[in-house]
Amino acid sequence: MITDPWPARSGPLLLRHPGPGELDDLHALRNDPAANRFMLRTSVDAPEFRREWLEVPGSDTDFSCVAELDGALVAMGFLDVVDGMGQPGMPPRTEGVLGYIVDPKHWGRGIGSALARGLLDAAFGPLGLRRVTASCNADNPASVRILEGLGMRREQHGVQDSWHADLGWIDGYQYAVLRSEWDRPHAADH
Ligand SMILES: CC(C)(COP(=O)(O)OP(=O)(O)OC[C@H]1O[C@@H](n2cnc3c(N)ncnc32)[C@H](O)[C@@H]1OP(=O)(O)O)[C@@H](O)C(=O)NCCC(=O)NCCS
Numbered sequence: 001m002i003t004d005p006w007p008a009r010s011g012p013l014l015l016r017h018p019g020p021g022e023l024d025d026l027h028a029l030r031n032d033p034a035a036n037r038f039m040l041r042t043s044v045d046a047p048e049f050r051r052e053w054l055e056v057p058g059s060d061t062d063f064s065c066v067a068e069l070d071g072a073l074v075a076m077g078f079l080d081v082v083d084g085m086g087q088p089g090m091p092p093r094t095e096g097v098l099g100y101i102v103d104p105k106h107w108g109r110g111i112g113s114a115l116a117r118g119l120l121d122a123a124f125g126p127l128g129l130r131r132v133t134a135s136c137n138a139d140n141p142a143s144v145r146i147l148e149g150l151g152m153r154r155e156q157h158g159v160q161d162s163w164h165a166d167l168g169w170i171d172g173y174q175y176a177v178l179r180s181e182w183d184r185p186h187a188a189d190h
Contacts, residue, residue, distance in 0.1 A: 003126040010118025014068040034104040075102040094130040096123040138171035147175040
């Protein structure tokens with residue numbers, strides 16, 4: 001039995017499923033060029049995007065959510081349960097991958113940090129995951145600040161491992177944190 005982690009509060013944010021009437025605005029945010037500058041997947045088709053979000057509440061691997069602040073939708077968070085690497089017998093469903101997009105109108109107000117914290121709380125709380133990873137472009141200082149601010153460890157610097165439509169081959173970072181690390185008092189000073 002998988003527990004739906006939403007709705008949940010994270011700092012000033014309400015993390016929840018989007019309503020069907022919000023998906024057009026969410027799609028516009030997903031395809032906003034200011035945000036896509038930092039995303040590997042730039043444009044997402046509206047029907048595919050809509051179908052994916054409508055399937056989230058019934059999914060046992062996709063725990064994405066939107067973030068509401070003072071009644072306004074300001075961001076979306078991605079949280080996927082995956083299997084890591086391992087030999088036969090490996091316990092399944094112990095890893096998560098997180099990501100986020102904040103509406104550019106609201107950048108610099110701590111929303112990305114609060115959203116990422118809420119995703120980690122969900123991953124290690126109701127979802128009971130063991131390890132969570134997140135990737136970002138090396139030239140995305142705000143995302144680096146978020147991930148390092150939450151105590152995630154940079155485990156990989158991929159030199160020119162990512163193709164960027166405007167910039168060509170660019171570097172990427174991968175971060176990770178274990179539940180045992182997140183549970184330590186200093187990491188949990190919400
Ligand atoms: C990355 C992103 C989520 C940050 O969201 P945000 O709500 O502005 O983040 P916060 O306000 O929580 O700021 C996080 C930190 O980054 C810092 N920061 C913000 N913009 C910055 C910039 N341009 N350069 C350097 N640091 C920056 C903030 O000062 C803060 O640092 P602090 O915690 O030490 O105070 C947002 O810019 C975004 O959606 N970008 C496009 C999509 C994206 O990059 N997603 C992540 C892909 S991995």
